Amino acid sequence: xxxxxxxxxxxxxxxxxxxxxxxxxxxxxxxxxxxxxxxxxxxxxxxxxxxxxxxxxxxxxxxxxxxxxxxxxxxxxxxxxxxxxxxxxxxxxxxxxxxxxxxxxxxxxxxxxxxxxxxxxxxxxxxxxxxxxxxxxxxxxxxxxxxxxxxxxxxxxxxxxxxxxxxxxxxxxxxxxxxxxxxxxxxxxxxxxxxxxxxxxxxxxxxxxxxxxxxxxxxxxxxxxxxxxxxxxxxxxxxxxxxxxxxxxxxxxxxxxxxxxxxxxxxxxxxxxxxxxxxxxxxxxxxxxxxxxxxxxxxxxxxxxxxxxxxxxxxxxxxxxxxxxxxxxxxxxxxxxxxxxxxxxxxxxxxxxxxxxxxxxxxxxxxxxxxxxxxxxxxxxxxxxxxxxxxxxxxxxxxxxxxxxxxxxxxxxxxxxxxxxxxxxxxxxxxxxxxxxxxxxxx
Amino acid sequence: xxxxxxxxxxxxxxxxxxxxxxxxxxxxxxxxxxxxxxxxxxxxxxxxxxxxxxxxxxxxxxxxxxxxxxxxxxxxxxxxxxxxxxxxxxxxxxxxxxxxxxxxxxxxxxxxxxxxxxxxxxxxxxxxxxxxxxxxxxxxxxxxxxxxxxxxxxxxxxxxxxxxxxxxxxxxxxxxxxxxxxxxxxxxxxxxxxxxxxxxxxxxxxxxxxxxxxxxxxxxxxxxxxxxxxxxxxxxxxxxxxxxxxxxxxxxxxxxxxxxxxxxxxxxxxxxxxxxxxxxxxxxxxxxxxxxxxxxxxxxxxxxxxxxxxxxxxxxxxxxxxxxxxxxxxxxxxxxxxxxxxxxxxxxxxxxxxxxxxxxxxxxxxxxxxxxxxxxxxxxxxxxxxxxxxxxxxxxxxxxxxxxxxxxxxxxxxxxxxxxxxxxxxxxxxxxxxxxxxxxxxx
Numbered sequence: 020x021x022x023x024x025x026x027x028x029x030x031x032x033x034x035x036x037x038x039x040x041x042x043x044x045x046x047x048x049x050x051x052x053x054x055x056x057x058x059x060x061x062x063x064x065x066x067x068x069x070x071x072x073x074x075x076x077x078x079x080x081x082x083x084x085x086x087x088x089x090x091x092x093x094x095x096x097x098x099x100x101x102x103x104x105x106x107x108x109x110x111x112x113x114x115x116x117x118x119x120x121x122x123x124x125x126x127x128x129x130x131x132x133x134x135x136x137x138x139x140x141x142x143x144x145x146x147x148x149x150x151x152x153x154x155x156x157x158x159x160x161x162x163x164x165x166x167x168x169x170x171x172x173x174x175x176x177x178x179x180x181x182x183x184x185x186x187x188x189x190x191x192x193x194x195x196x197x198x199x200x201x202x203x204x205x206x207x208x209x210x211x212x213x214x215x216x217x218x219x220x221x222x223x224x225x226x227x228x229x230x231x232x233x234x235x236x237x238x239x240x241x242x243x244x245x246x247x248x249x250x251x252x253x254x255x256x257x258x259x260x261x262x263x264x265x266x267x268x269x270x271x272x273x274x275x276x277x278x279x280x281x282x283x284x285x286x287x288x289x290x291x292x293x294x295x296x297x298x299x300x301x302x303x304x305x306x307x308x309x310x311x312x313x314x315x316x317x318x319x320x321x322x323x324x325x326x327x328x329x330x331x332x333x334x335x336x337x338x339x340x341x342x343x344x345x346x347x348x349x350x351x352x353x354x355x356x357x358x359x360x361x362x363x364x365x366x367x368x369x370x371x372x373x374x375x376x377x378x379x380x381x382x383x384x385x386x387x388x389x390x391x392x393x394x395x396x397x398x399x400x401x402x403x404x405x406x407x408x409x410x411x412x413x414x415x416x417x418x419x420x421x422x423x424x425x426x427x428x429x430x431x432x433x434x435x436x437x438x439x440x441x442x443x444x445x446x447x448x449x450x451x452x453x454x455x456x457x458x459x460x461x462x
Numbered sequence: 463x464x465x466x467x468x469x470x471x472x473x474x475x476x477x478x479x480x481x482x483x484x485x486x487x488x489x490x491x492x493x494x495x496x497x498x499x500x501x502x503x504x505x506x507x508x509x510x511x512x513x514x515x516x517x518x519x520x521x522x523x524x525x526x527x528x529x530x531x532x533x534x535x536x537x538x539x540x541x542x543x544x545x546x547x548x549x550x551x552x553x554x555x556x557x558x559x560x561x562x563x564x565x566x567x568x569x570x571x572x573x574x575x576x577x578x579x580x581x582x583x584x585x586x587x588x589x590x591x592x593x594x595x596x597x598x599x600x601x602x603x604x605x606x607x608x609x610x611x612x613x614x615x616x617x618x619x620x621x622x623x624x625x626x627x628x629x630x631x632x633x634x635x636x637x638x639x640x641x642x643x644x645x646x647x648x649x650x651x652x653x654x655x656x657x658x659x660x661x662x663x664x665x666x667x668x669x670x671x672x673x674x675x676x677x678x679x680x681x682x683x684x685x686x687x688x689x690x691x692x693x694x695x696x697x698x699x700x701x702x703x704x705x706x707x708x709x710x711x712x713x714x715x716x717x718x719x720x721x722x723x724x725x726x727x728x729x730x731x732x733x734x735x736x737x738x739x740x741x742x743x744x745x746x747x748x749x750x751x752x753x754x755x756x757x758x759x760x761x762x763x764x765x766x767x768x769x770x771x772x773x774x775x776x777x778x779x780x781x782x783x784x785x786x787x788x789x790x791x792x793x794x795x796x797x798x799x800x801x802x803x804x805x806x807x808x809x810x811x812x813x814x815x816x817x818x819x820x821x822x823x824x825x826x827x828x829x830x831x832x833x834x835x836x837x838x839x840x841x842x843x844x845x846x847x848x849x850x851x852x853x854x855x856x857x858x859x860x861x862x863x864x865x866x867x868x869x870x871x872x873x874x875x876x877x878x879x880x881x882x883x884x885x886x887x888x889x890x891x892x893x894x895x896x897x898x899x900x901x902x903x904x905x
Contacts, residue, residue, distance in 0.1 A: 043759060047613065053802040054610055054678055143792075149608055155760035157600075157608030165592055165600030167497055167788075168780020170490065235497055299766065302745055316486060317598035317767065317777035323742065324763035334759035337611020345610075349586075351794010359496040 025058035026344050029093035029118075031065045031086055031109055032100035036123060036150070038075030039333035040097060040340075045078075051337070055344040063089040065100075065109075091116055095343045097336060098122040107131055114138045114146070119343040119353065121336055123150030129224035129240035132231065136356045145346065145353025147339035152225040153178060155331035156324040157338070158310050162232040163356070170315040171233040173273040175294075175461055178225040180306035180326040181209045181216035182248050182268040186291075187304050189256045190265050196251060208306050208327075218247035219289040222270045229310070230272035230287040235360035238272075244288035244367040251291050255455050258377065258426065262405075264293035265301045269460055275365050278433055284365040292460040293375055300461060311461070368435035373402070373462070375428045377455035378444060382423040386449045390425065393447060397440040400430040422451045428459060468501035469787050472536035472561075474508045474529055474552055475543035479566060479593070481518030482776035483540060483783075488521070494780070498787040506532040508543075508552075534559055538786045540779060541565040550574055557581045557589070562786040562796065564779055566593030572667035572683035575674065579799045588789065588796025590782035595668040596621060598774035599767040600781070601753050605675040606799070613758040614676040616716040618737075618904055621668040623749035623769040624652045624659035625691050625711040629734075630747050632699045633708050639694060651749050651770075661690035662732040665713045672753070673715035673730040678803035681715075687731035687810040694734050698898050701820065701869065705848075707736035708744045712903055718808050721876055727808040735903040736818055743904060754904070811878035816845070816905070818871045820898035821887060825866040829892045833868065836890060840883040843873040865894045871902060 028044070030037055044051070044061050052058045064077065065086035073079075083089055086109055090096055096113035098120060100106050106127050113120050115138065122128070128135070128151050139146045149159045153176075162171070177183050181203055188199035200217065203209040215221045223243040230238040248268050259266050268291050275286045294301050299321050303309040308326025313319055325331040346353065380386050387404070394401050407424035429437060445453050471487070473480055487494070487504050495501045507520065508529035516522075526532055529552055533539055539556035541563060543549050549570050556563050558581065565571070571578070571594050582589040592602045596619075605614070620626050624646055631642035643660065646652040658664045666686040673681040691711050702709050711734050718729045737744050742764050746752040751769025756762055768774040789796065823829050830847070837844050850867035872880060888896050 039759070043611070047611075050613070050803070051611060054800040056798075056800075056802075155757075156763060157604035160603040160608055161600035164785050165603055165778065165781040167784035168486070168490075168494060168782075169777040170493070299745065302742065314598075314777060316482075316773050316780070318771070318774050320599060320765075320767035322763075322765055325761045328761070330759050331761050334612040334757060335608065337759070338608040339611075341610035342607050345797045349795050349797045352792050354788045354792045355499075357497040357499075359499075360493070 023052050023056065023058045025060040026094045026347055027062045027092055028059055028340065029063055029065070029089045029096045030061060031096065031098045033064050033066050033073065033075070033077060033082070034099065035329035036332045036336065037064070037099040038073070038077055039329045040099065040336050041077045042075065043333055043337055051341060055341055056348045057344055059340065059344060062092060065089050087112065090118065093118050094347055095119045095121065095340060097340065098124060099336065101126070103127055103130060110135055111138055114142055114144045117142055117144055119145050119147070119346065121147045121339040121343060123148065123332060123336055125151040125224040125228060129227040132228070133237055133358070139353060140355040143352030145343065147343055149339050150332045150335035152228045153308055153310055153322070154326040154328065155334050156308055156310065156322050156326065158229070158322050159232065161322065162229065166312070166314055166317060169317050171312060172315060173313045174229055174233055174271065174310060175300060176225070176229060176270040176310040177267055177300060177303050177308050178270045178310065178326060179216055179222045179268060180308055181213065182222070183303065183308065184208050184306040185217070186248060186251065186256070186266050186268060189253060190260065193253065195253045196248070217249055219245045219268065222268060222289040226270035226272055226287045226289055229270065230285060231358070233272055234274065234285045234362050235357045236285060236362040237358055238285070238287055238364060242287065242364045244290070246290035248291050255457060258455070259293050262426070263296050264459070265296055266291055266457070267294050267300060271460060275370055277365055278369055282363070284363040286365050286367070286370045288367055288370065290458060292458045294461045298461045368433065368438070370434045371431045372434055372437065373429050373431050373459040374437045374441070375426065375457045375459055376441060376444065376453065378425045378427070378453055379422045379451040380425055381449045381451065382421045389449050390444070393443050394429070394440055397436050397443060399432045399436050399440050401427055402430045403428045466495050466499065466501040468503040469537045469790055470505045470535060471502055471783065472506055472508070472532045472539045473504060474539065474541045476507050476509050476516065476518070476520060476525070477542065478772035479775045479779065480507070480542040481516070481520055482772045483542065483779050484520045485518065486776055486780055494784060498784055499791045500787055502783065502787060505535060508532050530555065533561065536561050537790055538562045538564065538783060540783060541567060542779065544569070546570055546573060553578055554581055557585055557587045560585055560587055562588050562590070562789065564590045564782040564786060566591065566775060566779055568594040568667045568671060572670040575671070576680055576801070582796060583798040586795030588786065590786055592782050593775045593778035595671045596751055596753055596765065597767070597769040597771065598777050599751055599753065599765050599769065601672070601765050602675065604765065605672065609755070609757055609760060612760050614755060615758060616756045617672055617676055617714065617753060618743060619668065619672060619713040619753040620710055620743060620746050620751050621713045621753065621769060622659055622665045622711060623751055624656065626746065626751065627651050627749040628660070629691060629694065629699070629709050629711060632696060633703065636696065638696045639691070660692055662688045662711065665711060665732040669713035669715055669730045669732055672713065673728060674801070676715055677717065677728045677805050678800045679728060679805040680801055681728070681730055681807060685730065685807045687733070689733035691734050698900060701898070702736050705869070706739050707902070708739055709734055709900070710737050710743060714903060718813055720808055721812055725806070727806040729808050729810070729813045731810055731813065733901060735901045737904045741904045811876065811881070813877045814874050815877055815880065816872050816874050816902040817880045817884070818869065818900045818902055819884060819887065819896065821868045821870070821896055822865040822894040823868055824892045824894065825864045832892050833887070833890070836886050837872070837883055840879050840886060842875045842879050842883050844870055845873045846871045
């Protein structure tokens with residue numbers, strides 16, 4: 020039996036992930052110690068209320084409300100409380116005391132990342148956050164380290180399991196959004212207030228973290244363009260299937276050239292998009308996540324796995340804990356993050372994408388030419404037009420007219436031009452209604 | 463313009479990958495310097511013959527035959543010569559001089575890994591080798607670091623692009639093995655002597671590296687069971703398709719319980735296998751690679767990308783170079799690999815797997831019961847039997863008999879029992895021939 024010195028571990032938070040971390044540390048502590056060359060001693064778990072009911076099997080004698088004393092005694096602090104405060108203050112206290120910090124707090128990193136990384140660098144400590152994007156999927160180290168010698172062109176990520184579960188149900192089972200959401204709630208995939216997921220807020224936080232890593236530049240979460248899935252209809256999903264696409268909520272981070280100045284910049288955005296069924300992301304079902312990375316030298320890469328779940332996320336936290344502990348054993352300061360590229364963040368209008376636009380138009384001679392004209396006036400080139408066989412009578416203003424359905428897929432253009440095209444179509448005399456607008460991505 | 467101190471980089475080898483590394487360093491040196499906080503100065507490229515013809519666009523004034531002097535002047539040595547000697551001696555010299563080493567030499571690591579890692583640990587240097595398994599796919603850091611707090615149960619890897627290209631052609635286009643191999647050779651995927659690829663030797667080296675990382679135990683390459691794809695026929699691929707499978711050459715590393723002692727051990731093996739078309743590995747086409755990892759806490763993960771190619775592999779090498787350079791800038795020793803689990807390596811006979819066995823049997827009453835008896839006598843349980851509609855007359859010894867085709871898929875059993883079953887079937891009076899035996903994996 021080898022005797023190791025013990026590293027003191029403080030855990031902040033005993034929720035879903037925290038409880039799993041405590042339990043796995045208890046079960047596999049000896050095995051982890053042998054990998055690290057030091058014991059990993061959980062010295063305490065900071066909670067708001069030590070007497071609260073807890074279903075998890077954790078040693079209650081470790082519970083304390085005195086987070087600050089706990090932090091000061093620790094070599095490594097694991098923050099799994101979530102939220103901005105007091106998590107931010109505790110992490111800063113831990114770093115200033117020289118402790119390494121492991122966190123899964125994507126909201127905090129998306130909002131205060133630069134402050135926290137700077138604090139870590141000043142004292143030579145290190146901040147680990149594999150659990151903050153992609154859950155159990157190892158994506159932080161690949162982006163930060165493995166691809167650090169390459170130039171990332173684009174990231175397309177399915178980074179929210181709840182919305183992927185919902186969209187997959189709509190695609191595979193033909194559910195409506197409400198039906199799929201109700202099922203996701205029953206199964207525990209969706210919170211009772213699902214806004215963070217279905218509104219795209221969670222995905223936007225992850226997009227900010229991934230874009231920062233991929234492009235070595237600060238990316239505030241406010242700069243991430245965001246649309247959720249609440250507007251996605253069963254008809255859109257069905258029409259996507261007929262056209263060889265599947266609807267996915269994508270977090271897209273890419274290098275963009277400013278169409279006016281020609282300068283290089285970056286863009287980060289979250290929105291539903293049509294993805295070809297032949298693209299590897301189309302095969303990501305249920306609540307699984309995947310991050311597809313296009314790099315100049317490495318080519319196309321994909322990282323696939325569970326994006327959430329207490330046990331799965333605990334795996335990422337413990338991997339960070341082992342890294343931090345190995346570094347303590349080896350000695351030497353942490354390695355800083357690099358934000359030195361300082362690429363400007365371009366607005367959504369400057370992004371290049373493709374639109375699939377579905378229109379109800381007047382069913383009369385010459386209408387297609389008039390519609391095509393709207394696209395060319397806005398500098399948008401049309402790739403394909405599909406006209407539905409049937410037509411129907413709709414009431415438009417006071418008179419009624421017979422209409423046909425047009426599904427138009429554009430070539431790539433700027434979002435600004437595409438958006439202007441849709442506005443012009445909506446006001447066009449021959450257009451009864453614009454029934455669907457979806458971006459097409461991943462080609 | 464920021465002025466950095468320069469780190470001195472020595473490159474050993476100017477082949478396909480080496481030339482790309484030199485070129486990318488030249489093109490993106492400033493960008494990489496800003497990520498590292500130090501300049502990356504390529505001080506020389508050691509080659510056997512400075513006057514040899516070179517198609518790559520590299521600065522000939524950097525070429526030298528004096529590798530040893532070059533190594534002694536370097537902070538970081540990149541070894542891309544391949545082969546065992548002099549690569550091994552040069553890497554040891556570099557490590558003993560205190561330089562970090564980046565290598566993509568899987569043959570060397572599979573054979574002399576422990577010696578090299580020990581040398582690195584003794585002097586506090588670090589050995590990086592992301593390019594040695596999975597080409598451009600970041601798999602080393604995820605296994606070594608991200609999953610270090612978890613317990614890997616199994617790895618199923620498509621880790622050889624040449625064989626995946628060949629098997630994919632056979633599956634998608636109906637090519638024979640020879641046709642697909644000829645095409646792979648024409649396209650430059652296969653070497654003029656393709657033995658290392660199609661014999662499974664390359665995959666076995668990668669399996670040894672992945673198993674060592676996943677299970678924190680020394681795994682000599684000789685202990686990896688190995689079958690290549692040379693025996694895979696167009697009929698097997700076609701029959702696999704009809705049964706909902708695809709044939710892939712898999713590198714499988716798994717935790718195994720010794721069926722006799724009950725002790726935990728590990729197994730590493732490379733062989734063609736039937737993979738369900740619903741498994742994510744089935745969607746890995748062409749020369750792409752993917753590593754599917756099953757971990758206790760993290761669940762199922764997959765890492766997908768280009769497994770070979772000069773430019774793609776150079777991305778992995780440069781990622782390692784940036785990691786090494788960042789560590790030099792931060793200071794402090796390297797972090798050692800952990801081999802402390804010391805799990806025993808169990809032979810192929812103790813592995814649990816499933817067989818799909820195709821037999822030509824005498825087309826007469828009662829034969830199925832007699833065949834089924836062979837399985838039960840060997841303790842192997844049958845999951846499904848499919849009998850072909852047609853039957854044909856074959857000459858067996860001096861007499862001829864009418865036969866039927868049986869395709870039998872077993873439940874999981876030990877390889878020893880399955881192998882004994884096949885031996886018994888081959889000698890059975892009612893069996894004209896055993897036409898195919900394939901393992902079924904990934905269920």
